[in-house]
């Protein structure tokens with residue numbers, strides 16, 4: 001499965017882009033600056049109010065400001081700056097600068113369907129991960145050789161499938177791990193027995209959720225309404241994930257070594273069971289859409305990432321994605337690259 005990695009180390013945008021940019025003389029880098037709100041002169045963004053270790057610090061912008069706080073924080077930053085739905089801005093008690101009911105709305109996230117099988121053969125990674133001694137050996141191998149399970153991604157293998165053969169593109173995502181989790185307690189741990197685990201989700205669900213600020217205080221909790229699988233077609237497809245996992249597990253040679261389907265277990269059969277099991281699983285951590293890009297009034301930013309209704313303000317993060325792409329890390333990096341190209345071309 002493709003992962004973001006370099007020389008055996010999981011890589012990230014701070015190392016690959018920011019570290020390079022910080023070497024330039026005209027770049028000032030300030031960490032631990034918590035964005036409170038964007039400052040405006042009329043409707044032109046002129047600065048950012050931040051809190052640095054509890055102290056108010058203002059950053060002034062001669063040209064423009066680019067927000068990249070992510071799907072959860074960017075809409076709240078906009079709202080604390082007076083950009084959003086009238087009733088939200090009124091509730092948090094800041095002056096309304098640009099009314100836009102799309103801010104914080106249209107969030108799309110996937111609901112996972114978890115699965116796990118115990119196998120009869122001592123193979124896979126449980127042996128390497130389940131005891132403290134094995135973990136130390138695995139850790140030492142990684143430190144010396146930059147190799148082994150720690151150098152890989154969260155899942156080793158992925159597949160796409162169609163919930164309905166007549167669909168033009170695959171709508172299901174299935175990912176597998178060559179080890180089993182310890183499901184005896186509430187915490188997250190690796191099981192002692194050999195086995196493999198999996199998770200699946202709909203690549204492009206359309207049920208929408210929302211994220212809004214509840215106060216002008218940047219540390220106040222968000223109001224998050226998390227919805228999943230509201231449409232019947234999504235529920236049918238989510239059920240097909242269960243059938244797809246069981247279809248894979250029922251085939252030789254895998255089937256010959258499976259002792260038991262531990263998760264979700266034989267009691268889960270119907271569509272209702274599959275949805276209930278999905279609620280007990282997790283979400284995929286791919287939320288997007290709360291400052292969605294578009295050409296009309298149903299969007300927050302235009303095709304050049306400019307925030308509608310004000311000047312000198314752009315958003316460049318996963319919040320601008322107008323629909324769920326499936327995975328969001330690479331698209332978020334792509335948006336950053338796109339923003340850089342647009343801004344450089346306009347300079």
Ligand SMILES: Cc1cc2nc3c(=O)[nH]c(=O)nc-3n(C[C@H](O)[C@H](O)[C@H](O)COP(=O)(O)OP(=O)(O)OC[C@H]3O[C@@H](n4cnc5c(N)ncnc54)[C@H](O)[C@@H]3O)c2cc1C
Pocket residue numbers: 033034035036068069070071073074077154218285286287316317318319327328329330332
């Ligand atoms: C545990 C986990 C695992 C994931 N695994 C995958 C994966 O395997 N594949 C995949 O495609 N996607 C994955 N994702 C999703 C992916 O990481 C995100 O979609 C992507 O990082 C979004 O990029 P972004 O720039 O929009 O936001 P972020 O990466 O969240 O960046 C936003 C930044 O803004 C900062 N910030 C927020 N608020 C403020 C504020 N008020 N002031 C100052 N700074 C602020 C944050 O600290 C953060 O550094 C995963 C997410 C999580 C949480």
